[in-house]
Amino acid sequence: MAKVLVVTSGKGGVGKTTSTAALGAALAQRGEKVVVVDFDVGLRNLDLIMGAERRVVFDLINVAQGVAKLSQALIRDKRLESLWLLPASQTRDKDALTDEGVRDIIADLRTKFDWIICDSPAGIERGATLAMRYADEAVVVTNPEVSSVRDADRIIGMLDSKTVKAEKGEQLKKHVLITRYDTSRAARGEMLNIDDILEILAVPLLGIIPESQDVLKASNVGSPVTLNNASSMPARAYIDAARRLSGETVDMVVPTEQRRGFMNRLLGRRAA
Amino acid sequence: MDAKVEPQRQVMRLRGRSYVAFVFSPFMPIMNWLEEIDATLAHSPGFFAGRPIVLDLSAVELSSHGVAHLVSSLETRGIRVLGLEGIEAGGLDSKLPPVLSGGRGCVVEQVEPKKVEVQPPPPAAPSLLLRNPVRSGQRIVFTEGDVTVLGSVGSGAEIVAGGSIHVYGTLRGRAMAGINGNSDARIYCQKIEAELLAIDGYYQTAEDIGETLRRQPAQAWLDGDILRITPLN
Numbered sequence: 296m297a298k299v300l301v302v303t304s305g306k307g308g309v310g311k312t313t314s315t316a317a318l319g320a321a322l323a324q325r326g327e328k329v330v331v332v333d334f335d336v337g338l339r340n341l342d343l344i345m346g347a348e349r350r351v352v353f354d355l356i357n358v359a360q361g362v363a364k365l366s367q368a369l370i371r372d373k374r375l376e377s378l379w380l381l382p383a384s385q386t387r388d389k390d391a392l393t394d395e396g397v398r399d400i401i402a403d404l405r406t407k408f409d410w411i412i413c414d415s416p417a418g419i420e421r422g423a424t425l426a427m428r429y430a431d432e433a434v435v436v437t438n439p440e441v442s443s444v445r446d447a448d449r450i451i452g453m454l455d456s457k458t459v460k461a462e463k464g465e466q467l468k469k470h471v472l473i474t475r476y477d478t479s480r481a482a483r484g485e486m487l488n489i490d491d492i493l494e495i496l497a498v499p500l501l502g503i504i505p506e507s508q509d510v511l512k513a514s515n516v517g518s519p520v521t522l523n524n525a526s527s528m529p530a531r532a533y534i535d536a537a538r539r540l541s542g543e544t545v546d547m548v549v550p551t552e553q554r555r556g557f558m559n560r561l562l563g564r565r566a567a
Numbered sequence: 568m569d570a571k572v573e574p575q576r577q578v579m580r581l582r583g584r585s586y587v588a589f590v591f592s593p594f595m596p597i598m599n600w601l602e603e604i605d606a607t608l609a610h611s612p613g614f615f616a617g618r619p620i621v622l623d624l625s626a627v628e629l630s631s632h633g634v635a636h637l638v639s640s641l642e643t644r645g646i647r648v649l650g651l652e653g654i655e656a657g658g659l660d661s662k663l664p665p666v667l668s669g670g671r672g673c674v675v676e677q678v679e680p681k682k683v684e685v686q687p688p689p690p691a692a693p694s695l696l697l698r699n700p701v702r703s704g705q706r707i708v709f710t711e712g713d714v715t716v717l718g719s720v721g722s723g724a725e726i727v728a729g730g731s732i733h734v735y736g737t738l739r740g741r742a743m744a745g746i747n748g749n750s751d752a753r754i755y756c757q758k759i760e761a762e763l764l765a766i767d768g769y770y771q772t773a774e775d776i777g778e779t780l781r782r783q784p785a786q787a788w789l790d791g792d793i794l795r796i797t798p799l800n
């Protein structure tokens with residue numbers, strides 16, 4: 296059964312697009328058929344992160360308006376057979392999206408994929424509400440600081456009231472994904488700690504993604520971090536999160552600062 | 568239309584009507600008889616209230632003073648005597664009830680004393696129960712009564728209630744109780760981190776809430792025109 300997952304946050308810049316790409320790739324690596332859909336009409340980024348920006352011909356708006364067929368707009372990932380991208384339009388704005396258009400596209404995608412991951416734009420307006428409208432599950436991305444946590448709370452309220460599932464009186468499954476978790480700053484008490492965030496949001500935790508240069512590096516080469524360097528800390532955290540999404544029970548690892556002991560430093564590298 | 572209307576002379580019309588009265592027949596000694604009356608009254612208080620009572624004094628011999636005493640002692644028991652029977656009218660005090668004659672016996676319907684209608688208790692003040700957390704940006708307005716939140720109230724959320732507000736999680740947003748002028752309304756929360764508290768228009772912002780209270784169970788209430796916030800327990 297296809298699952299529609301929205302990745303949303305309210306606040307911008309917390310890592311929705313990065314998380315969409317990383318989770319999508321991680322699920323696809325597990326053999327699931329995945330499409331990542333960019334709902335950020337007018338400010339699209341997912342195509343860049345996925346490294347598909349040079350192959351975009353048709354987009355979400357074209358399909359919604361019947362100008363192009365869905366199969367024409369879908370772009371298959373070059374690295375993973377089962378990973379697809381439905382890009383957004385960069386030249387239009389969010390008003391070009393209609394409820395009916397989104398409904399039909401999602402219904403169509405449901406017949407073709409196991410996972411439909413919708414990358415929501417920031418904000419709480421039309422773009423964001425349409426991205427979550429037909430979702431079955433939601434990943435709420437937040438950073439460990441107060442403003443993004445409050446925005447996440449706002450978005451959770453909307454997930455519980457503005458989605459089709461909520462309007463039918465059903466419970467939409469929600470997860471919190473904490474990104475840009477800085478281990479050294481957390482140790483110094485400069486960030487909200489995990490327990491505080493979970494207490495405020497009252498939603499189960501999907502994963503904790505550490506702040507890392509690897510994320511930026513992966514974005515710059517147009518690759519989801521889980522594909523670019525699968526052994527890196529953030530990639531491992533995303534892979535664990537993806538496993539939890541598909542129903543596995545995986546122990547939660549709170550990233551801790553890796554201090555190399557004195558002996559490790561001395562004998563860290565072995566000469567050939 | 569200013570034709571004068573001649574005042575017509577009203578002819579007084581007399582009508583006869585008969586009523587059924589209870590007849591009391593006191594016996595000697597009067598004190599014993601009064602005790603019986605008292606026993607009846609104790610059994611069903613108000614049984615004789617508002618009923619016509621006639622005293623048949625044929626079985627007793629009482630002076631005018633004695634009759635007056637009996638009538639007044641009945642009056643203290645809430646029994647008003649409509650008339651007297653079986654006694655000579657002459658020599659009786661004119662303030663006493665009139666002497667009646669020609670009474671005929673009849674079957675008195677045993678009418679149960681009217682039960683005092685038990686007023687159904689006024690419907691309990693309606694209350695609104697919210698099982699889920701109130702999220703940032705949500706606004707709950709319930710002017711009819713109390714609002715109870717089982718979860719937390721997020722920063723940037725707002726609860727407006729005509730009655731009191733109960734929050735069993737953390738109150739981080741705004742809570743406004745007693746908005747219809749109910750100064751007895753209170754705000755209770757398990758953990759206070761509120762942005763604003765208001766009761767009947769008197770408010771305090773987070774700045775005014777003492778640092779020692781933060782994150783503690785607390786209640787807010789109106790003391791005259793001062794909004795007090797005190798720890799619970």
